[in-house]
Amino acid sequence: MLRCRLFRRSLSSALHASALIGAGLLTSLPLRAAHAQSAQRWSVQASALHVGVFGDAYEGLKAGLGGEVQLRFTPGVWSFGIGGQASSHGTSGEGFDGQTVMLQGAFIEPRRVVDIGSSRVAPYLSARLAYLQQTIDFTLSDGVSVLDVSAEASGAQVNAGGGLLVRLSPRVNLDLGATYGVIRFGDVLVNVPGFGQSNVAGTSGTGQNLVLRAGLAIGLGK
Numbered sequence: 001m002l003r004c005r006l007f008r009r010s011l012s013s014a015l016h017a018s019a020l021i022g023a024g025l026l027t028s029l030p031l032r033a034a035h036a037q038s039a040q041r042w043s044v045q046a047s048a049l050h051v052g053v054f055g056d057a058y059e060g061l062k063a064g065l066g067g068e069v070q071l072r073f074t075p076g077v078w079s080f081g082i083g084g085q086a087s088s089h090g091t092s093g094e095g096f097d098g099q100t101v102m103l104q105g106a107f108i109e110p111r112r113v114v115d116i117g118s119s120r121v122a123p124y125l126s127a128r129l130a131y132l133q134q135t136i137d138f139t140l141s142d143g144v145s146v147l148d149v150s151a152e153a154s155g156a157q158v159n160a161g162g163g164l165l166v167r168l169s170p171r172v173n174l175d176l177g178a179t180y181g182v183i184r185f186g187d188v189l190v191n192v193p194g195f196g197q198s199n200v201a202g203t204s205g206t207g208q209n210l211v212l213r214a215g216l217a218i219g220l221g222k
Contacts, residue, residue: 039170040219043072047175047215051087051103057185057207061101064089070109072217081109085130105132105154113165120167128159128179149192155185159211171219179211 049066070083086104107130113122135152163177188200 040221041074042220043074043173043217044220045070045072045081045083045175045215045217047213049085049087050212051089052210052212053089053207054209055205055207057183057205060091060093062090062092064101064103066103068107068213068215070107077113079111079113079124081107081111083107083109085132091136099136099138101134101136103132103134105130107131122165123162124165124177125162126160126177126179128157128181130157130159131155132157132183134185147192149190151188151190153185153188155183157181157183157209159209161211163213165217168216173217175213175215175217177213179213181209181211183207183209 046069047067049068050063051066052063053061064087066085066087068083068085070081072079072081074080084104084106086102089101089103091099091101107128109126109128111124111126113124116123131154133152133154135150137148137150139146139148159179159181161177161179163175166174166176168174184206189197190200191197
């Protein structure tokens with residue numbers, strides 16, 4: 001029962017709102033700020049992630065490493081990205097040491113650069129809406145038989161934050177960023193081979209995440 005309760009708590013998550021892009025973002029910015037983004041309208045970006053998780057929904061879950069890839073469209077000072085992300089998290093706690101939880105899914109991310117008078121460096125503010133799936137595989141034993149169990153839960157995540165773009169060449173940018181967000185997962189779906197799937201109702205909770213990102217964006221075309 002202790003294992004089951006910890007499993008429910010560590011796979012449940014939460015949301016309540018996060019919308020942190022200030023009113024100053026609505027003002028237009030000079031062209032030089034846009035130049036600090038990709039000089040090409042289309043670009044691809046690959047980044048390494050460090051994902052910290054907090055709150056009751058992530059009890060027993062450790063910070064993890066991961067990565068993301070995205071395709072971005074940059075018509076001017078605004079930039080819009082769509083892509084996928086994944087991170088791996090170890091567990092700790094009674095009966096759960098050494099397990100691994102995967103967080104993965106898709107996202108959309110608008111950004112807007114902030115003018116600091118440089119065509120080489122530009123800070124930006126960003127938001128991200130993601131739909132993630134959380135999965136774990138583990139075994140249960142009563143001392144006689146062993147069952148291989150898998151479980152998953154999906155839900156929406158909202159993040160806000162910002163970062164710094166540094167132009168390394170006319171086609172390559174360094175991107176350093178950080179976002180803070182909240183998440184809520186739905187009910188956990190548990191699959192036991194030979195017994196089928198069952199839905200564990202009422203397993204949502206509240207949780208927060210802090211994501212640090214470092215990556216390269218490469219412009220495509222002209």
